[in-house]
Amino acid sequence: MNTLIVNGRHVKAREGAMLLEVIREAGVSLPTLCDHAALEPWGGCRLCLVDVTRNEWDGWAKMVVSCMFPAEDGLIVRTDSQRVVETRKVVLDLLLARCPDTPLVQKLARDHGIEQTSYQPNPEPTDCVLCGLCTRVCDHIGVSAIATVNRGAGREVAPPFHEAPPDCIGCLACAEICPTSCIPFTASDSKRTIWGKTFEMVRCTLCGRAFITKEQAAFYDGRNGVPASYFDTCDECKRKAQAKQFSRLSAGAGR
Amino acid sequence: MRIESKAQFDSAVRSAKKAAAGRKLDILVCCGTGCLANGSAKVAEAFAAEVEARGLAASVGLFTKKTGCHGFCERGPLVVLKPSGVLYTKVKPEHVPEILDKTVAKGEIITKLLYKNPATKKPVEQYTEIPFYKNQTRVAMRNIGQVDPTDLEDSLAHGAYAGLARALFHKTPEEVIAEVEVSGLRGRGGAGFITARKWRAARKAAGERKFVLCNGDEGDPGAFKDRSIMEGDPHAVLEGLAIGAYAVGAHEGFIYVRDEYPLAVVHLTLAMEQARQRGLLGKNILGTGFDFDVKLSRGGGAFVCGESSALMRSIEGKTGEPRQKYTHATDRGLFECPTVLNNVETWADVGAILEHGGPWFAAMGTEKSKGTKAFSLVGKVKNTGLIELPMGTTLRHIIYDIGGGILDDRPFKAVQTGGPSGGCLPESHLDSPVDYEKLTEAGSMMGSGGMIVMDDRTCMVDVARYFLSFLVEESCGKCTPCREGLKQLLIIYDDLVAGRGKAGDVARIERLAAGMQLGSLCELGKSAPNPVLSTLRYFREEYQAHIEQKACPAGICRDLTAYEIIPEDCNGCHACFRACPADAITGEPKKAHTIHQGRCIACGACYTACPTDAIRFFPKVALAAAASGQGGAS
Incomplete structure (x- = not known):
């Protein structure tokens, strides 16, 4: 167990933890946009910047992103030093200029005392904060149907060549992980559409409900020992069947 | 034939030197990128053809070499005759017979092809006497312009791989690092990290698989020294890498070179093949049992790939974007293995340091910056x-x-x-x-x-704007401060140069710059505000002029500048008329000309062309003020 000081308070950290986790466990709030429990930290949004120092550093401190800095023993962390607060405000100010109409960004900015951006508001407002969660979750699943394209100010999330992505399996993970819900999709019992690609659904052989896309079923077929028959029934029917099984078993036990 | 021992290496060098000394005369034609663009390949061909036709190679031992960049690109194509050391500038293929007839055959100097010292107005025969060369000391570029980069024998004759031989035959890896430490060598990519410290850290790092990498992703506007080294002396780079690999215990290396440097790619590839054939790369180098080989990794032209972590990701086949790391590459770098990444020039220095010794290198330079x-x-x-x-x-x-x-x-x-x-x-x-x-x-x-x-005809606000416009496209866009900060800075600067600057702009620039320096992920973003901050530091009054007076003191920002002809100074030479791309100047020859403001695009071509300094520039706002003043009077 490592011991650190966060904003003057001693806190314990589990081995292998990053600072962000320790800071939040200590009850200190830190905004983040690109952090997600299911994914490797990325360090792109720069909102979780903190100052770290050590007693032996003679007052010298460095600014690091807490999501990627290991919570080493003896670290002295400040989330509220003047330069950290000021830098975070500049980042939020810039994000607000990029996404002037986005409620989440407006709220984060307002929480830090920014009502209006000091910079030029984006003439073509977007809700995309370029946190990279969508592309990273897509990579994580193993599909990599979308990616960021172009560099610098022209960076955006897109499928290859801005065409319907051949690799997309229509799982909607990108849309659901998006912190500003800015990836559009439509879903009905028969069809799903995302990234300009339409997917046919697989229906549950028991209840008839459409629950995954054919591409999803094909993608998982055979992976990690999942048999194709696994997708004959939906999760709900599987749960019901299991519940029935349990109730039969417990009825039998009581007899 | 593979070289498999110290004796064989020494004899290979001796025979290479003997072959070189056996030639009476070397004609060195610069075939660096600058001279090639000026047509030096044709000059080299003309020499080769003419020498062949006249049978000079056999009779007087004449040898034409296409060398790397001689450096004096301004005066290219350049031809140096050795051993006399005569330098001819701006040589064209039609000059070739004359050079062979006069200089080669009779030792006569062709004055019109010599460099003329502008200070003394006298032609200079020897290239070593030209101030441009006389004041230089070449280490990393020791063989550029001297050797044919496509000929390993020629490089061997000029001392290539002597440093590697000294390292492998006479020194332990620790002793190699100690030698480099004594030399005081620091990273030539710009950050100046102490090379020996980096090597030692990688040597000590745990792990069987280690890498040495060469950063040839030179992308700064106006920079081409790494290009010239890779093109002109690829063996110096390979030798340095092999020495570094031996020192840190690596057996694999990569040269990351931008694909916009096609000649560097060709010369490096060829050099690698030649070095492998002679046993200077690959398995059992020089028969010492040390294995090391290099691969070429060609970059796709992203400036950010010169950044250490982005470069490594690019070599790994991933998107060339920096990643935040709080571990050193010497512990976990390429493919998570201990890695030493040095610049082309650093590697090129290493061979010379091993050949001549650390103290030799350390004797040059300042207390903390050696060599x-x-x-x-x-x-x-x-x-x-x-x-x-x-x-x-x-x-x-x-x-x-x-x-x-x-x-x-x-x-x-x-x-x-x-x-x-x-x-x-x-x-x-x-x-x-x-x-x-x-x-x-x-x-x-x-x-x-x-x-x-x-x-003086440079607007410092415009210069800062130029670098921002470069960076806004070259930022990878991964982190918010760099991506959005550069975009916003450029918007502010676009306003400044267009006369839309506002009070408070300087403060906004400074706040944003501080946020980028502290908040950005990699060195590109952290250092991106430097052109902005240094111009603010030294040329603040130019910012004030742009914002407060809507004036560009250098007369460069077109939206802020107007030109006019001073009639009494104009001799009617018509030069401005010919220079003007917008047909905005009228006037009869030998009479004072006039600039028509409505058509003038303020490009300044007339100002540059005028031989009598009869054109002046002034803030454009004065035009509007004068117009409204006249309007009020009438």
């Missing part, structure tokens, strides 16, 4: 080209003695070093010595050795 440093000297300077000098040389010496002063003898205004991560230094810094610390203190940096000289 020599290569620079690409460009901009408004008379002798543009590639130079190498001891650290600690003053900027004044570089610009005025080697560079020959400012073009057209205009006043000096600033010198930009370090590319988009560096800054612009004013005249008050001309006498400061060039070393890592001094440049950083002054708000610039060593960077990759680009040195852009600017005259």
